[in-house]
Amino acid sequence: MPPTFCDFSTFKGLVTIYATVPTGLEFTAVDEIKQKIQPEACEIGQGKVYFQTAVSRLCDIHQLRSVDRLFLVIKKFLDYKYDDDHDKAIVDLKALPNDLPWDEVVKFWQENLKHCKVLIKTRKNTSGVPVPSSNGISSLPDASCTDIRYRATASRVGKQQSVTSPDAELYFGGALQDITQWKVDLSNYNLEIVITLGVDFVLVGLALTLESLHRRNITHFGYTTLRASIAYNMLRMCKILPGDVVVDPMCGTGVIPIEGQDEWINCFYFAGDKSDDAVKKSAANVAALNGETVRSCVEVLQWNVKKLPWRSASIDVCVTDLPFGCCINTMANSITLDWSENCSATIHLYGATVTSWINNGKEQLFLSSKSKIDGSKAIRGGIPLVFPNFGPWEHGPQHGFARISWWKIIEQPTKMSNGDVTTVLQLTDDDKTRNMWNHQFLLTYKVTLGENNLTTKLEVTNTGSEQFDFTVLLHTYFRVSDINSCKVSGFLGCNYSDKVEGTDNVSETTKEIVVDRNIDRVYRLAGQPDGHLISTPETKLMLTKINLPDTVLWNPWTEKAAAMSDFDDLGYLNMVCVEPGYVSQRKILCAGETLTCSQNITVL
């Protein structure tokens, strides 16, 4: 910092302001400051930007978006020597406030209060009333306020100084009170003096913001919600031009597009994410903006970043912060069937679980965002494969071992002459499976993707010399936009056992079932011959099946969803399981015999 930045002279003249900035983004912040404030001078420190400007720019300074907090430099004591003797160093600290222009600081503070209102509300609302800040500092005194409640906050850079930050807070802060007679209030303060103990300097400043400016726009937070100031700096780096189409393909709670539309107004923003929770929160954050003066130009969509529904060259700017802390499918463990750019299916080798089916750019299967996809637990969603036992099992885990075994690809994805794409996977017995279920078997699973349909076909072959019996089921999780508007048909007149009610042999009297509670039923001879229609106002799916006489209908609803560690708490609102199976009786296979069974799902 050059010596010209050292003194706060008079609030009518030039002042030195410093802003804290997310480290690494100081250069973009300087860019914004130069563009919007046109300072006399500007300099970068680590995580800070200093600039010299006229007091008249205070209002604009508070509107900066790349910075977190703002401070006035009251005085920077250069070439400061801390006495090696702690007691003497304390005496020096106490003397520091003596010659500082506290009356002028108060005038500046009062001037600044006018603008604090701007900083604690995050956006303009219709009536101009400040929106309360998240930490409750919502009503600052007006500019004529003389009721000063202050605190001194110190920080030390390095450890070579003979005094500590608590020393500075206590002794500098105490001496300041002796001079000014201000009231000390450590928690409900309205004036904050900051002291930075550098290795060879002491900087005394006045906080101009009582909370960080990055707290804006977002009302629905996620675990990793980005700071608005970081989002702004990232966007600034993109050099967005009027008319640009800006996409954040992994938008989380939507911070980047929302921040973008505030500054680069003549652009269109798309916020997309794979997770239900993220999409809902982004939509809620955008909806909160729409309640204010400006109508947002952010569209929120759900998509899989591996299959973005965009034509080449249709996007001008793509900006995102990569997700962290979540497990990302490695390509090595999954295979993708591509029918076209916006029609694909993904099969994970763990459990041969179909984890995604995108038809016409829209995901049709539900996959919990909390699902493990690392082979440590059955995948929660998609189409897990249940074999050799449906439900609790005395010899092994619930729903058997097929869904928690690693399968082998025996036929890589292949395009057929009719355009359909197929792949084949296999699982055979090994020591682990024989320890639970001492039989020899071969499972061959063929997944076929068509333009508007997905078929999963399983062959169970008894490769041993003795017969065995089993149950089998394709545990299909359908994604629905809103369970309340979803109807499932194909059960009328079928007998079912109800695991929630504890009843059996009940006859279904409803033609179209609306799932509005925890449902867990095994329907016998259901969906035959016409199949099951799973319909929502947006999508109609027809599920037909071969050699899978039963159908399980399941939705865990509120409490059971919350009790599952791998299930999104609100995920039950976006899914229904319609599971074709051979489960109400055990299927017997003699040595050498094969059962072939399948489901076909068609988008109508």
Ligand SMILES: O=P(O)(O)OC[C@H]1O[C@@H](O)[C@H](O)[C@@H](O)[C@@H]1O
């Ligand atoms: O939690 P899991 O083992 O994947 O099972 C989920 C559900 O799967 C369904 O098929 C069963 O009918 C339910 O009873 C069960 O709760």
